[in-house]
Amino acid sequence: MDFNYKKEQDFSIVTLYDSRLDASQVNDFKEYFTDLIEKGERHLILDLTQIQFIDSSGLGAVVAIKKHLMSCDEPSTMSLAAPQAAVNDLLDLTCMNKLFSIFPSVEDALT
Amino acid sequence: MEILIVDDAPDQRLILSKVLSKQGHVIHLAENGREALACLKSSETIQLVVSDWMMPEMDGPTLCQHIRTLHFSRYIYIVMLTGKQEEEAIIEGLTSGADDYLTKPVNFRELEARLKTGYRVVQLEQTLAIQNKQITDALSTIKRDLQSAAQTLVNLLPKPCQWGQTQLDWRFMPSQLIGGDMLGYQRIDDHHIIFYQIDVSGHGVPSALFSFYLSYIFSDLEYIKLPLDNLEGNKMLIPEYIANKLNYQFQITASNSMYFTMVYGVLNTLSGEVSLVHAGHPPSLHLKKDGQVVLIKDKSAPIGMIPDFLYQISRLTLEPGDALLCYTDGVTESMNEKEDIFGEMRLQSYLESKKQAPALLDELIDEVVTWQGHKNFSDDISCLLIKQDRIANSLEG
Structure with a gap:
């Protein structure tokens, strides 16, 4: 899986460059974000524009990153930006809005 | 040379x-x-x-x-x-x-x-x-082991049975690489049955081990009963209590991202009253005797995702001739050649057209196999059917 990293204000904006976030990507995904958190990043925005499908393992990985952030002492945020229709349905069905701030675009997540 | x-x-x-x-x-x-x-x-x-x-x-x-x-x-x-x-x-x-x-x-x-x-x-x-031969041999040993592990899980499931006027039946088609589905039911007193179905995230041995451990927990009445007595002095069974308790115990951590979806219910076999809780699970389907299909849809988080999530129960009554179908997403997410999924709408209209055929579960599995065009399931498929007989049967057992 390819990632694009951009820092704006306090936010680390990470764009995921793949059409799927599934079991085969989960290790890459976790490694990348664990690394960011260990480097001290506390405010993450995941740009999901490219992702068309998240499977059960993928969803577990996203939540695991959030739990990692929550286990750090400092205040932290994790937002999901620009989820596509199928991903949005999954987030909605599993009440992920109770765990993440979900925004229609990265710009919205920044404001 | x-x-x-x-x-x-x-x-x-x-x-x-x-x-x-x-x-x-x-x-x-x-x-x-x-x-x-x-x-x-x-x-x-x-x-x-x-x-x-x-x-x-x-x-x-x-x-x-x-x-x-x-x-x-x-x-x-x-x-x-x-x-x-x-x-x-x-x-x-x-x-x-x-x-x-x-x-x-x-x-x-x-x-x-x-x-x-x-x-x-x-x-x-x-x-x-x-080296190629060694790898091929090792792979076929692993595949054989996984198949035999999947069969072992299936063998652990309760036998289809009838208690009073309630019939319980299921189908379980393990995926090629073994998945995390599990289902079960148990009679807890003269006229109450508890039933559940879970789907642990991911595939393979870790998911299967976790679902096996969960099935062990579900069979422990001390674990699932509320530590309070009801008016008759029996320990109460409240589905949302069980969901909340499991959710508290099995939270995803930074190092363990396994979680599961679940439907858990209690049925009164005399009145047909069901109370059930869904946790990120596909909606259960109330199949009415006239062929109407009602979705029992609750928006809810899978177990282990959101700390302090408060699960809600749904209630329904199975009239004589009605049935309740619980299934895992292996059914609705099975894909055909064009990568179109079977989907909830198709499942619902299929069930409406079938009007509770006697061999409904077998026909449903056949329908999914026909849809995807082969018998190799990429995810576990499991269905649990609870049916109230039309004519009351006084014999219990």
């Missing part, structure tokens, strides 16, 4: 054979391609061939083609000798299956060097073949 020299000219055979045997090789001889093939078939230790191009009966390029199409059990390295220097001839020789070529008159030091290269290729091929 053992080398087969193929040449129709006796003097050429003789000189090649003398030179090469002096270099310590064991030499076999053939006068044309046909003889060469017979020799390769009878002596399985020959792995290098030095062949002339022009020969009666079968020429060099044809010999090469035969060697490549016959699929010998070992790799045979072929050096062609040619009087032709043209590019076209070289291309023809290599295309027909030769590995290397030398122009005549043969420079013997060059031939020795090229045969050494051939020997290295043959050795490499042998090593690869051995």
